[in-house]
Amino acid sequence: MTLPTTPLVFDGHNDLLLRLLLGHTTVEQVRNGGGKHHIDLPRATEGGFGGGMFAIFNPDPPGASSSLDNMTDDMALSGLLDPDVALRSTVGQAALLHELAGDGSVIICRTAEEIETALDKPPMAAVLHLEGADSIDPEFRALNVLYALGLRSLGPVWSRKTRWAEGVPFRFPSTGDTGPGLTEDGKRLIRECNRLGIAIDLSHLNEKGMDDVAAITDAPLIATHSNAHAICAHARNLTDRQLDMIAESKGMVGVNFAAAFLRPDGKMRTDFGLDVMLRHFDYLIGKLGENGVGFGSDFDGAMVSREIKDVAGLPKLRQAMLDAGYGAALMTKLCHGNWIDVLCRTWK
Known part of the structure; x- marks a missing residue:
């Protein structure tokens, strides 16, 4: 049976840039294939992966407990990163995207x-995303x-904690109600992102931080890579109350x-x-509606279903969705239409 490669997928989050920074793959392997990572251009074409948010993530120093490949059910997180070290990592990953x-x-x-x-072209459509604003200075020059x-x-x-806010730990079972909300600098960051038209990602923010963002922002609430706490009671997932807030803002997950x-x-x-x-x-x-x-x-950046x-492997997921009764219009929305719509309304 031939599996469907359309609608093309625009995806909210990947960590390919970190894999490049750490030497787990190369720019040439992304273009030609052959690496052991999840994303390269030949496999993206094969799977109908049209692109997505390419994240910059600043890893802990070598040997720290919270490395990308050392996550546990209740992982101890490091403290604040050195902003100069984080900035070098950030610039390096931005350069790799270019x-x-x-x-x-x-x-x-x-x-x-x-x-x-760009979505239906062989090169992947790429939006630059910053996962954790460790490298951003209070004057917003780096931003x-x-x-x-x-x-x-x-x-x-x-x-992990930044000067802007506190993130949720990797803890199960737990809610995201794990600490205080945005700092005063964090509130300034949200306003500056609104001014520039930068989307705010809520995915790693704790509950009080999300409440603070919702009270400040004039944009839809977006969680780029999160799931339903009602099904999986992980601290990283969103409770019904949080989903109701996102729905009220006409945002998305x-x-x-x-x-x-x-x-x-x-x-x-x-x-x-x-x-x-x-x-x-x-x-x-x-909870959120089809949009x-x-x-x-x-x-x-994660262990996914084998x-x-x-x-x-995305055609297998598309086929499972079709088999479950997802219609053509809904499939287009889920695969890329909703992302394009919410970003259009956010970036103005």
């Missing part, structure tokens, strides 16, 4: 219209430079493919079926 563009693997997009234009380089989406925190945020038992194991993912899609559509849900895979494995 190298990918120069090599023909991506097209850097700064508007919703550019995403629409403005990154904006000029294409930054259009920003999460004030990863799961990208479904995270990470095992620990999907499985009802919260385990970081890949032996689960696509039906587990569909439960989250169904629940979120029920409020999309993909937020966390490819290259039934998908990487971007080339």
